[in-house]
Amino acid sequence: xxxxxxxxxRQVLVEHGYERTTTNRVADAAGISPxxxxxxxxxxxxxxxxxxxxxxxxxxDQLAAVVTDRLDLPPLELMRASYDDLLDIxxxxxxxxxxxxxxxxxxxxxxxxxxLERRVSDLVGTYLSAARPTDRVSPSTSAWILVRMxxxxxxxxxxxxxxxxxxxxxxxLVRLSAGHxx
Amino acid sequence: xxxxxxxxxRQVLVEHGYERTTTNRVADAAGISPxxxxxxxxxxxxxxxxxxxxxxxxxxDQLAAVVTDRLDLPPLELMRASYDDLLDIxxxxxxxxxxxxxxxxxxxxxxxxxxLERRVSDLVGTYLSAARPTDRVSPSTSAWILVRMxxxxxxxxxxxxxxxxxxxxxxxLVRLSAGHxx
Amino acid sequence: xxxxxxxxxRQVLVEHGYERTTTNRVADAAGISPxxxxxxxxxxxxxxxxxxxxxxxxxxDQLAAVVTDRLDLPPLELMRASYDDLLDIxxxxxxxxxxxxxxxxxxxxxxxxxxLERRVSDLVGTYLSAARPTDRVSPSTSAWILVRMxxxxxxxxxxxxxxxxxxxxxxxLVRLSAGHxx
Amino acid sequence: xxxxxxxxxRQVLVEHGYERTTTNRVADAAGISPxxxxxxxxxxxxxxxxxxxxxxxxxxDQLAAVVTDRLDLPPLELMRASYDDLLDIxxxxxxxxxxxxxxxxxxxxxxxxxxLERRVSDLVGTYLSAARPTDRVSPSTSAWILVRMxxxxxxxxxxxxxxxxxxxxxxxLVRLSAGHxx
DNA sequence: TATGAATGAGTTTTCATTCAT
DNA sequence: GATGAATGAAAACTCATTCAT
Numbered sequence: 001x002x003x004x005x006x007x008x009x010r011q012v013l014v015e016h017g018y019e020r021t022t023t024n025r026v027a028d029a030a031g032i033s034p035x036x037x038x039x040x041x042x043x044x045x046x047x048x049x050x051x052x053x054x055x056x057x058x059x060x061d062q063l064a065a066v067v068t069d070r071l072d073l074p075p076l077e078l079m080r081a082s083y084d085d086l087l088d089i090x091x092x093x094x095x096x097x098x099x100x101x102x103x104x105x106x107x108x109x110x111x112x113x114x115x116l117e118r119r120v121s122d123l124v125g126t127y128l129s130a131a132r133p134t135d136r137v138s139p140s141t142s143a144w145i146l147v148r149m150x151x152x153x154x155x156x157x158x159x160x161x162x163x164x165x166x167x168x169x170x171x172x173l174v175r176l177s178a179g180h181x182x
Numbered sequence: 183x184x185x186x187x188x189x190x191x192r193q194v195l196v197e198h199g200y201e202r203t204t205t206n207r208v209a210d211a212a213g214i215s216p217x218x219x220x221x222x223x224x225x226x227x228x229x230x231x232x233x234x235x236x237x238x239x240x241x242x243d244q245l246a247a248v249v250t251d252r253l254d255l256p257p258l259e260l261m262r263a264s265y266d267d268l269l270d271i272x273x274x275x276x277x278x279x280x281x282x283x284x285x286x287x288x289x290x291x292x293x294x295x296x297x298l299e300r301r302v303s304d305l306v307g308t309y310l311s312a313a314r315p316t317d318r319v320s321p322s323t324s325a326w327i328l329v330r331m332x333x334x335x336x337x338x339x340x341x342x343x344x345x346x347x348x349x350x351x352x353x354x355l356v357r358l359s360a361g362h363x364x
Numbered sequence: 365x366x367x368x369x370x371x372x373x374r375q376v377l378v379e380h381g382y383e384r385t386t387t388n389r390v391a392d393a394a395g396i397s398p399x400x401x402x403x404x405x406x407x408x409x410x411x412x413x414x415x416x417x418x419x420x421x422x423x424x425d426q427l428a429a430v431v432t433d434r435l436d437l438p439p440l441e442l443m444r445a446s447y448d449d450l451l452d453i454x455x456x457x458x459x460x461x462x463x464x465x466x467x468x469x470x471x472x473x474x475x476x477x478x479x480l481e482r483r484v485s486d487l488v489g490t491y492l493s494a495a496r497p498t499d500r501v502s503p504s505t506s507a508w509i510l511v512r513m514x515x516x517x518x519x520x521x522x523x524x525x526x527x528x529x530x531x532x533x534x535x536x537l538v539r540l541s542a543g544h545x546x
Numbered sequence: 547x548x549x550x551x552x553x554x555x556r557q558v559l560v561e562h563g564y565e566r567t568t569t570n571r572v573a574d575a576a577g578i579s580p581x582x583x584x585x586x587x588x589x590x591x592x593x594x595x596x597x598x599x600x601x602x603x604x605x606x607d608q609l610a611a612v613v614t615d616r617l618d619l620p621p622l623e624l625m626r627a628s629y630d631d632l633l634d635i636x637x638x639x640x641x642x643x644x645x646x647x648x649x650x651x652x653x654x655x656x657x658x659x660x661x662l663e664r665r666v667s668d669l670v671g672t673y674l675s676a677a678r679p680t681d682r683v684s685p686s687t688s689a690w691i692l693v694r695m696x697x698x699x700x701x702x703x704x705x706x707x708x709x710x711x712x713x714x715x716x717x718x719l720v721r722l723s724a725g726h727x728x
Numbered sequence: 729t730a731t732g733a734a735t736g737a738g739t740t741t742t743c744a745t746t747c748a749t
Numbered sequence: 750g751a752t753g754a755a756t757g758a759a760a761a762c763t764c765a766t767t768c769a770t
Contacts, residue, residue, distance in 0.1 A: 001754085017289075018287070019287070022738080022739065022740080023739080023740060023741080024738090024739080024740085032755075032756085033755065033756045033757055034740085034741080034756090034757075035741090035742075035743080035755070035756055035757065035758095036754075036755050036756070038740095038741065038742075039753095039754070039755075043740075043741075044739090044740065044741090101288070102288040102289070102292075103288070105200070105201075105287070106283070106284040106285070107284075136353075136354075137346065137350060137354065138346070140345075141344075141345075141346045141350060141354075144344050144346070145335065145351075145354055145358075148334065148335060148338055149331050149334070149335060149358070152330065152331070152334040152335075153327065153330060153331060153334075156330055162323075162326050163322075163323075164319065164320070164323040164326070168319060168323060169327075171318075172318075172319065172323075172327055172362065175361065175362060176327075176331070176358050176361060176362055178361070179357065179358060179360070179361020179362065179364070180354065180357060180358055180361065182361070204763085204764060204765080205764075205765060205766080206764070206765085209732095214730080214731085215730065215731045215732050215733095216731090216732070216733095216764095216765085216766080216767095217730065217731050217732060217733095217766090217767080217768080218729085218730055218731065218732090220765090220766070220767080221729070221730075225765075225766080226764095226765060226766090382651070383651075386742085386743060386744080387743075387744055387745080388743070388744085391753095396751080396752085397751065397752045397753050398743095398744085398745080398746095398752090398753070399745090399746080399747080399751065399752050399753060399754095400750080400751055400752070400753095402744090402745070402746080403750070403751075407744075407745080408743095408744060408745090465652070466652040466653075467652070469564070469565070469651070470647070470648040470649070471563075471648070474648075500717075500718075501710065501714060501718065502710070504709075505708075505709075505710040505714060505718075508708050508710070509699065509715075509718055509722075512698065512699060512702050513695050513698070513699060513722070516694065516695070516698040516699075517691060517694060517695060517698075520694055526687075526690050527686075527687075528683065528684070528687045528690070532683060532687060533691075535682075536682075536683065536687075536691055536726065539725065539726060540691075540695070540722050540725060540726055542725070543721065543722060543724070543725020543726065543728070544718065544721060544722055544725065546725070547733085568759080568760065568761080569760080569761060569762080570759090570760080570761085578734075578735090579734065579735045579736055580735090580736075580761085580762080581734070581735055581736065581737095581762085581763075581764080582733075582734050582735070583762095584761090584762065584763075585732095585733070585734075589761075589762075590760095590761065590762090
């Protein structure tokens with residue numbers, strides 16, 4: 001039932017937008033009464049948090065795995081494969097990407113995005129520390145830059161659908177990353 | 183008077199946040215009655231749009247000028263100087279950056295950001311067309327990538343204050359851009 | 365089971381106050397489901413009535429006995445002993461006194477208080493009819509005045525704890541009563 | 547308008563009872579919209595407080611004057627006249643007496659009643675200190691007992707309309723008081 | 729033109745009560 | 750009988766908008 005409500009919440013969010021997401025509408029979409037909703041969630045806030053949480057649980061692991069699963073590859077291969085998969089995942093979950101970056105207030109999403117970025121940045125930072133001797137910038141700085149750059153360009157690509165191919169984006173991301181690390 | 187209302191709107195937005203920005207509060211901050219507000223704006227929507235417009239008018243020209251004023255420079259110098267100035271502008275207008283990217287709903291900001299991005303992208307695209315013969319990617323693709331990359335990393339840097347210097351960011355942005363164009 | 369519910373109701377009333385006494389909370393305190401509560405009581409009203417009834421059953425007899433058991437004593441002794449016991453009983457049941465006079469709506473308590481007052485007044489009236497020839501006022505008027513006076517002052521003393529001794533109150537009540545009857 | 551709302555609140559309280567007094571009903575009775583009510587009062591609580599305050603302002607001074615205006619009389623005359631007037635006032639404001647002692651939750655009324663009782667008790671205590679040398683009980687104890695006794699019996703008389711005359715009650719109150727002070 | 733009191737639909741939330749299991 | 754999830758009407762309160770002055 002919690003799941004039903006969360007699904008309904010997600011749906012209302014997608015269909016009506018954040019500002020038109022009311023507890024009554026969510027209850028309606030879940031096919032329950034407003035009172036029932038409050039047997040599973042203490043307030044509206046908690047319903048929205050659950051929707052965001054569910055998204056994170058569903059997608060964040062996939063996103064982290066994009067890097068995690070390839071930490072044994074050499075940088076270039078890791079990057080190409082990761083960016084490729086990343087785009088796959090985001091393209092397959094366009095609606096959620098839109099929800100997180102376009103629909104929900106930043107404050108509600110920030111904790112999850114921050115956590116994911118930190119998680120991936122840590123991975124990348126560690127990877128770089130091992131793969132590369134010291135350099136112009138610290139591994140954590142590199143990670144900060146690369147993670148945000150790749151993330152943002154992929155998200156933008158997925159949502160704004162610019163007039164160049166998916167392959168082009170991956171190629172250019174790899175090139176940018178390689179240039180940065182060279 | 184329109185200006186007074188817009189200023190008040192901006193102030194309320196900054197001090198109270200989007201969700202606590204009511205027409206009454208804006209009227210109050212403008213020292214007028216709610217009824218008067220509706221003689222200058224048809225509805226709340228329009229007030230917020232005007233606030234965003236005013237922001238764009240105030241900052242967007244500066245931002246565009248960052249590139250415009252240097253179209254005669256060679257790429258590397260143009261980039262370094264532009265990124266430097268861009269960071270200056272954003273750092274000097276942190277509050278507005280926060281408003282546009284963290285406080286206001288994306289839908290309200292998107293038209294302006296898109297317009298600015300298109301404007302700068304066009305400039306950059308044209309510049310690249312002239313500066314560089316054909317290449318891996320079209321000038322407009324390059325522009326799309328570079329503009330979004332630089333913009334996003336600078337905005338993030340300004341708002342999240344990561345533990346590396348402003349100079350480092352500029353250096354790395356130049357390096358990334360140069361690598362992309364090479 | 366009815367008893368369990370009534371006990372729970374009393375407990376919730378004491379701990380949470382009348383306005384925060386919900387049927388769900390009572391059921392919870394009774395360790396049963398809200399549905400079960402409705403197998404023993406038709407509605408919330410009835411539960412509260414039962415709580416008040418139980419209180420009356422528990423205390424009212426003691427209170428009536430204060431007089432009943434002493435109808436063979438001469439007036440002054442009867443009064444002194446009765447008031448003394450009355451105070452004992454009320455002091456020993458302060459929580460219930462508070463419930464009846466401060467927590468519950470008057471309408472819910474009135475029937476029981478009225479009944480008790482009538483019962484005691486009748487006793488006292490009868491006693492006075494026998495003990496005393498005719499006088500300034502009828503026995504029932506005397507009873508009305510004395511019962512309410514003593515009851516109210518004792519209740520107030522118990523709940524408000526004024527800065528004089530219990531003994532003083534008893535002395536003064538006896539004196540007042542004696543003065544009235546003289 | 548505040549007055550209109552307070553009047554409406556009082557009326558709803560009288561006609562529908564405390565538990566059926568809702569902000570919407572009060573607004574309705576005042577002939578205004580629920581929103582308007584909230585331009586004059588921050589919440590329901592405040593409306594009810596204002597109703598009680600208005601009552602106090604209207605009646606409490608009269609009640610206190612009952613004693614204040616006669617502090618130069620000898621005790622017996624003071625008492626007789628005061629009790630007489632007190633009954634007049636309470637009989638003339640039966641509806642308000644009912645509201646304060648029967649309808650509203652004790653917690654809402656207590657501050658006002660306590661204040662009034664303290665005010666009158668202080669007066670009486672001071673009067674007794676002057677009129678009478680030391681005695682069985684302190685003036686403040688006498689005041690505590692007399693004020694509560696008289697108040698309660700008068701209130702009960704007014705609300706319950708027992709089968710004896712108003713004059714009888716006054717006579718007996720005087721007698722009781724005199725007996726206490728003798 | 730400016731006002732600001734008035735509006736009332738819409739929001740979140742509660743809770744006495746029901747009923748399928 | 751017992752359950753407890755589900756109900757839904759009703760409550761307090763908000764706020765964009767209007768309109769008589």
